[in-house]
Amino acid sequence: MKDISRRKFLKFGALTAATVSIPPVLKAVVQNNEEKIFFEDAPAKCVIEIWMWGGPSHLDTFDPKPNISRDFNGGLKAIKTNVPEIELSETLPSLAKIADKYSIIRSMTHGINGHETATYVMQTGREPGNGLVYPAIGAVIGMLRGYDYGYNKNIAPYVILTKTKGRFSETGFLSSRYRPFVTGGNPSAAQFDVEGIVSRYVTEQQQLDRKELLNRFNSMNSTKKKNNERSKNYDKTTVEAYSLMLGDVKNTFDLSKESKEMRKKYGMTQFGQSCLVARRLAEKGVKYITINVPGWDTHKRHFEIMKRKLVEFDQGLAALISDLSDKNMLDSTLVWCSGEFGRTPKILWNEPWNGGRGHFGNCFSALVAGGGFKGGCVVGASDSTGENVAKRPVYPEDFLGSIYELAGINPEGIMPNPLGKKLKIMPSMTRSSGRLTEIYCQK
Amino acid sequence: MMGESMKKLVVTVSFIILCGIIGMTSHAQKYSVFEKTSPQKINKIDDFIIANLTKKNIQRANLCSDAVFIRRLYIDVIGTMPTAKEVKEFLADKRTNKRALLINKVLQRSEFADYWSLKWCDILRVKSEFPINLWPNAVQAYHKYIHESLSKNIPYNKFSRELLLANGSNFKVPQSNFYRAVQSKTPEGIARAVSLTFMGIRYEKQSSDFQKNLATAFSQVKYKGTDEWKEEIVYQDYNLVDDFYLKTVDGQKILVKKGVDPRVVFTDWLVAKDNKLFNRNIVNRIWYWLMNRGLIHEADNLPVDTNNTLHQDLLDYLEQELVNNSYNLKHIYRIILNSATYQQSSVARTKHKDAEKYFAYYISQRLDAEVLIDMIDYLGGTGQRYSSVIPEPFTYIPVKNRTITLADASIGSSFLENFGRPSRDMGYLSERKNFFNDIQRLYLINSTKIQNSIFKIIKKHKYILKSSYKIKGFDARIKYITKELFILILSRYPSTDELELVVGYCKQNGAGKNFYRSINDIVWTILNSEEFLMKH
Structure with a gap:
């Protein structure tokens, strides 16, 4: 790994002196290292992103406001956690039992209320509209921790469970080589049909027969091949696909390898079982795993939907964090959880919303656990109604910059890109009060 | 030990067998199933291509077989595979001009507008969401307008003029969406799109003079909302600028009086018959679309200099054909499709490193994502359920609609994403990724x-x-x-x-x-x- 990163430094013309191992916590001291891409010995070997697509209400989850009007809290109460100073919404009882294992940021802000733009900003840390479309953090980590830099597993370094976000192109201006592997299927179904890897109808023998037949058929027409660069990767990618199908990747997605108790602990829901698959992928060495959890865009019937969804969410996420902790994987696995924004603290009781909440980018919450983040902390605060950041605003670039840093990637490093431009991984933090160093574990 | 005579016998027998095999295969393989005859010369395009190849001493590929031709033609021109019946009839057809007849027939098919709307929506960046944010209603209106223009085969100069001079509501004047389908609604943001779309020139790579001069043509473009959800009016604000001189890329200075829309002055210059920047771009794009590589490569990253390129004579010829035929794009399609250069086999007969650059064979390419899924659906009698619940209004596409008719690049589909459908973020041709993974x-x-x-x-x-x-x-x-x-x-x-x-x-x-x-x-x-x- 060391050799590879060294070679890459040279390749991007960034190696000025010896690549000294710089633990992230010391980063602030070291100046003028903007072009260095990697930090060695970074704590987070794997990142698990839980994306609450649509924007979950912060008041009804991580930032409860039990003592104000029902017009804001909808009558939801707060509950104590196992950390004295932290309270959560009563909707999250399982997470309340393990608050020492994660930290909460209650001062996330970007002020954008459109799904697509807010998603882009939260995924890239970039303001829109400068003529470039940046890649999402998953694609960047998938690239910088992927095949170009020593990753050698069959399974892609960046895996999405089970569908893409849609909304925008995750790889941005990067080559499509850095596209995530998207599983499709449903891990809580009787059979988890992982797109192309686990097929319902074809036996392994038949697959091998077909492979042989295809080889012979293609070779009959070999005269027309190989004269064109564009057709060459047909062969290469076919070989790769077979190594994925016929190798042990299949087993990684096979939840029957887990005990019944373990599966039940995560909850027999799509979200719960996705969390379990995510843990199995983390064990395999996958670098970035996203679980896209749709359905938080609760303009109408807000409380009814939240009550249903949060049961699954609370159980799955709490099981994931505890399980990682039990397996001694939490220190090396960074879990983060957020939506593109929060929801309007003031409830819209009138028609047609009948108790809904709108989009709210001015102030919302996020959760981080493991991978070099301390547990049991709260960063920042919202005001009494949750409508404004009261202290320590955290912008998307601070938030993502921290994840990059703990994953061993210098947010100020230059991102390799096909545009031939000198683009930093994260923009300069002109408006912020810095990355989340206050909740980095000290070495 | 084998005796000397025995050895001789073995050698002789092997030799005879070998000859037999060679004899058989050489007869059978003189032309593969993909080839028909030796290289041909059909029209003027071939003269230019052959002249260059001869100069470089590169051998041309054979003429493709009829079966290859019909499949290629259908896929290239209408994004649709031929039916079994169409193939059988064409293969059985004994007329010597059957290829030319088929080209005329296919150019008249209704799918022509379906397929080319798709390609035009790629370069015009038609999508609801980030980073273009046209929103669903406007996407549908704009796509419909583009489709109609192609169905009616509106002359290209007229089509361009309509887009460039559009004012009004994004719902009622669909072409006004040209000014909305940009990442930044500023004179510079618009100039970037205009430069790329109509000249194939990357604005951001040009001198600051080029940038400044082009942007002034759009300095009065303004936008305002209405009470209607996501309706937006594009209009000219004549109070912004006094009299000024518009400087064109080729160095002309044209006075724009206060109260005059500078876009009119610019557009008159742009679509003038002798403007090679305008003509070169479109003929080169069509060449790229049909031949999978531009005469100038990359096809939307052209130099400002309109002379001294590798295929200069051929470009000049195609540009002249465009102007002489009243900007009828189908005429350009027709002459390219009729050329032996287009009808070459993809089986190369050369290993020359520049063979592709000189079009010594047909450059094969993976099918477009939309075309591939349509083919699979056609074969199985199936269809896709495309929908988008965000942004409002929700979009549900009928299952019977083909994927090549999909207007909105924001409608999610893991198949299309995995097979390299363009993001339509920038409008670059390279956003469509036709290679395997x-x-x-x-x-x-x-x-x-x-x-x-x-x-x-x-x-x-x-x-x-x-x-x-x-x-x-x-x-x-x-x-x-x-x-x-x-x-x-x-x-x-x-x-x-x-x-x-x-x-x-x-x-x-x-x-x-x-x-x-x-x-x-x-x-x-x-x-x-x-x-x-x-x-x-």
């Missing part, structure tokens, strides 16, 4: 979806299996089925080697239930072959 191969080799498609294909064409029962003998029956499947899916008849391969495979699996499995495997093999997945 392992995720695509996994989908085609082993997904439940492809297996379902295979079931559907066999079910829809069960008449092939049924009618094969009339044929006596296992081998003959397999051969009949194979021929029909090849014509259906690959648009050609199988070679004798291929027939033998399939017969051998079916024999090895046996009859009864296993026979059905063999048919399944054969369909799978064809769908997974490089030949099927490429336009070649």
Whole structure:
């Protein structure tokens, strides 16, 4: 790994002196290292992103406001956690039992209320509209921790469970080589049909027969091949696909390898079982795993939907964090959880919303656990109604910059890109009060 | 030890056998199933191409076979594969001008507008969401307008003028969306789009003078909302600028009086008959679309200098043809499609490193994502359920609609994303990624979806299996089925080697239930072959 990163430094013309191992916590001291891409010995070997697509209400989850009007809290109460100073919404009882294992940021802000733009900003840390479309953090980590830099597993370094976000192109201006592997299927179904890897109808023998037949058929027409660069990767990618199908990747997605108790602990829901698959992928060495959890865009019937969804969410996420902790994987696995924004603290009781909440980018919450983040902390605060950041605003670039840093990637490093431009991984933090160093574990 | 005479005998016998094989194969392989005759010269385009190739001493490919031609033509011109009936009729047609006749026929098909709307929406960046944010209603209106313009074959200079001079509501004046389909609604943001779309020039790579001068033409473009959800009016604010001189890329200075829309002055200059920047861009784009590489490469990253390129004479000729034929784009399609250069085989007869640059063979390329999924749907009689619940209003596309008619690049589909549908973020041709990756191969080799498609294909064409029962003998029956499947899916008849391969495979699996499995495997093999997945 060391050799590879060294070679890459040279390749991007960034190696000025010896690549000294710089633990992230010391980063602030070291100046003028903007072009260095990697930090060695970074704590987070794997990142698990839980994306609450649509924007979950912060008041009804991580930032409860039990003592104000029902017009804001909808009558939801707060509950104590196992950390004295932290309270959560009563909707999250399982997470309340393990608050020492994660930290909460209650001062996330970007002020954008459109799904697509807010998603882009939260995924890239970039303001829109400068003529470039940046890649999402998953694609960047998938690239910088992927095949170009020593990753050698069959399974892609960046895996999405089970569908893409849609909304925008995750790889941005990067080559499509850095596209995530998207599983499709449903891990809580009787059979988890992982797109192309686990097929319902074809036996392994038949697959091998077909492979042989295809080889012979293609070779009959070999005269027309190989004269064109564009057709060459047909062969290469076919070989790769077979190594994925016929190798042990299949087993990684096979939840029957887990005990019944373990599966039940995560909850027999799509979200719960996705969390379990995510843990199995983390064990395999996958670098970035996203679980896209749709359905938080609760303009109408807000409380009814939240009550249903949060049961699954609370159980799955709490099981994931505890399980990682039990397996001694939490220190090396960074879990983060957020939506593109929060929801309007003031409830819209009138028609047609009948108790809904709108989009709210001015102030919302996020959760981080493991991978070099301390547990049991709260960063920042919202005001009494949750409508404004009261202290320590955290912008998307601070938030993502921290994840990059703990994953061993210098947010100020230059991102390799096909545009031939000198683009930093994260923009300069002109408006912020810095990355989340206050909740980095000290070495 | 072998005696000397014995050795001689062995050598002689081997020699005879070898000659036999060579004799057979050389006869059979003089032209592969993909080739018809030696290289030809059909029209003026070929003169230019041949002159360059001769100069470089590069050997041209043979003329492609009729089967290759019909498939290529259909896919290139209407994004649609030919039916088995169309292929059989064309192959049986004895007329010497049958290719030219077919070209005329295909150019008149209604799918022409469907397919080219798709390509135009790529470069005009038609999508609801980030980073273009046209929103669904406007996307539908804009797509409909583009489709109508192509259906009516509106002259290209008129089409360009309509886009550039549009004012009004994004719903009622759909072409006004040209000014909305930009990442930044500023004079510079618009100039960037105009430069790329109509001149194939990357604004951001040009001098600051170029940038400044072009942007002034759009300095009065303004936007305002209305009470209608997501309606937006594009208008001119004449109070912004006093009299000024508009400087064009080729150095002209034109006075723009206060109260005059500078876009009119700019557009008059742009679409003038002698403006090579305008003419060169579109003929080169069409060449790129049909030949998979521009005469100038990359086809939307052109130099400001309109002279001194590799294929200068040919470009000049095509530009002249465009102007002389009243900007009728189909005329340009027609002359390119009729050329022997277009009708070359993709089987190269040279290893010269510049062969592609000089068009010494047809450059094959993986099918467009939309075209591929349409082909699979057509074969199986299936369709896709495209929908988007965000942003409002929700969009649901009828299952019967083909994927090439999909207006909105924001409508999610893992198939389309994995197979490289363009993001339409910038409008670059390179955003469409027609190459393979392992995720695509996994989908085609082993997904439940492809297996379902295979079931559907066999079910829809069960008449092939049924009618094969009339044929006596296992081998003959397999051969009949194979021929029909090849014509259906690959648009050609199988070679004798291929027939033998399939017969051998079916024999090895046996009859009864296993026979059905063999048919399944054969369909799978064809769908997974490089030949099927490429336009070649």
